[in-house]
Amino acid sequence: MAEIRLENLQKRFGDFIAVRASSFSIADGEFFVLLGPSGCGKTTTLRMIAGLELPSSGRMLLDGDDVTYKRASQRDIGFVFQLFALYPHMNVRSNIGFPLKCQGVPRREIDARVEEVAKLLRIEHLIDRPVSGLSGGDSQRVALGRAIVRKAKAFMMDEPLGALDAEFRHFMCVELRALHDRIHATTVYVTHDQVEAMAMADRIAVMNHGVVDQIATPQEIYDRPRTMHVAGFIGSPPMNFLRFHASVAPGAESVRLNGESIAVPALHEGVADGDVALGVRPEHVELVDDGGIRGEVFGAEYMGTMQVVTVNTKHGPVKARIPSSRKARIREQVGLRFAKERLVVFDAVSGRALHSDLFEGTLHG
């Protein structure tokens, strides 16, 4: 097992900078997710860590050793692509044992390791079956078994669940994380799906245009997003932005939106006469009859105990996640109130969150 350290790692393809100098460490045994839209540089970063791509500058350390210019095969890293491909003519045992056979590991040791992995994945009872008759979930487990049988120092996974339907993907997320909790292998996982990232990661690095916007635990990223990109990428539905023009002074404890004063966590920095966005999560919006930011109900989505109500305001649409017991009719005029201590004020030009008490405080006890 291993600690991975990136120092100013950068990758250019001609004039295009795919990954801008980034430095961060991935701890031994950590499940680390690189998250972002397509083209953000997450896969390039993963490939540099794996040694499949050489960086243009910077260093990469594996367990303290400089491996920047070592080839993938010399790094002892396991790679998992989309978890589908199994060798159809082999049974489960041969599929899992194949990487060891290629390395020339003695037969007896292969058998022992395969049985150990099968036990870990709870597929011991299938070990001598052909792979053709397996259920979807069991095939995925076999593919996973083939990846982890090598006992590499770290595992790289590039959208391994990308091809699955939503329900099954969720099921496999839970399985993957449970497996990680049993073997504690350092894992770097690339995805564009925030639900996967939130569900599995110890820490998430959110990337955008080759830049790492924020690295933190899932809850920290959700509660204290550092940029509008992070805030808008995470959550379902994601954070609402109410856009307006204002001057905000450092120390301010409220912002004025269309004449309405809205309390926010005390700001530590300001914006002089510029475009600002107030960020609020749907579950921190409340519908009121009088006062608040006024708007018109566009639609209500029943979700069981909760519903998501979309309200059109002068500052853009706002989604509120509220109990289904509150009736919301299309075209109804309503007011919106926000949970003060959870609000984020962004400089809408740079997209950066203004530093405030929110970022100092400790939410969730």
Added chain:
Amino acid sequence: MAEVIIDRVTKRFGSVEAVRDVSLAVPSGELVVLLGPTGAGKTTLLRLVAGLEKPDAGIITIDARDATSEPPALRDVSFVFQQYSLYPHLTVYDNLAFPLRAPARRVDETEIRKRVTRVAELVRIDHKLANAATRLSGGEMQRVAIGRALVRRPAIYLMDEPLSSLDAKLRAELRVELKHIQADLGATMLYVTHDQTEAMTMASRIGILQEGRLVQVGTPREIYERPVNAYVAARLGSPGINLLPVDALPASGAPDGAVNVGARTEHVELTPADDGAAEVVMVEHLGSENFLHLRLNGHRLVTLTSPDAQWHPGRRARVSLRQPLYFDAAGRTLAAAH
């Protein structure tokens, strides 16, 4: 808009009964969603209403008129398919205008312009009316396909998984918009999907289909809170309802004959206790909430908790259920004994 009544309709394909004795009313101005897995008979039912299939038994009435043997063209219905099929050589405008230009309809061009402009605004494609249909994104093409159905004011709109080819984000957006448009127009709609979120969020009423039979019809709330059996209970909710044998939990007021108990993730209450029967296996972050995965006497259980609650794998808890649902050996819902 008009009421559509499906009355004891059966449809066979060879020896397979695709639709079995289904009766369903789609009241004027309502959006009725047919929900079920692949092969449940939902698309066949839609095609029967459209006149693309003929029933082996039963009657279909549209606007109080027996339409059972009418050809599709006379039924006054609009159909939106899963895969948008636009005329590639026409502009967005001409695609939208196409149904109105059918010789039989004789709508004049001024009226066409009015209706196309209005519909284009509704589906938010008004800025691309002059574009070639092929020069649109997938989401835009599907909006044009929906718009093309909406330019007409038929007795009923029939929609077969119109959003399922779109990515998750766009699907979530169009879901709200389509429902808004439907309510705005007061349109009568019969909508087929296998996506429970679409059914829950869009429907006035949901019809749950299982192997060709309509097992329950009701508002999303009725179906979510009072499913008639375990099959229906498992169709709604994400993650799905927890189903456990009644004896997995300490005696709780289970009625006679109860074999299984069902509890939605938000109805499982946990109290931290070292001697509790349940153990936390995994904490899954959503941001707004956490899903806790637990093991309880060998069974898996998923609950919804606040991120403020400090749960970690390995911690133990006592479990109690709010609003539990009890099912008998055949899976039928039993009235709770209180």
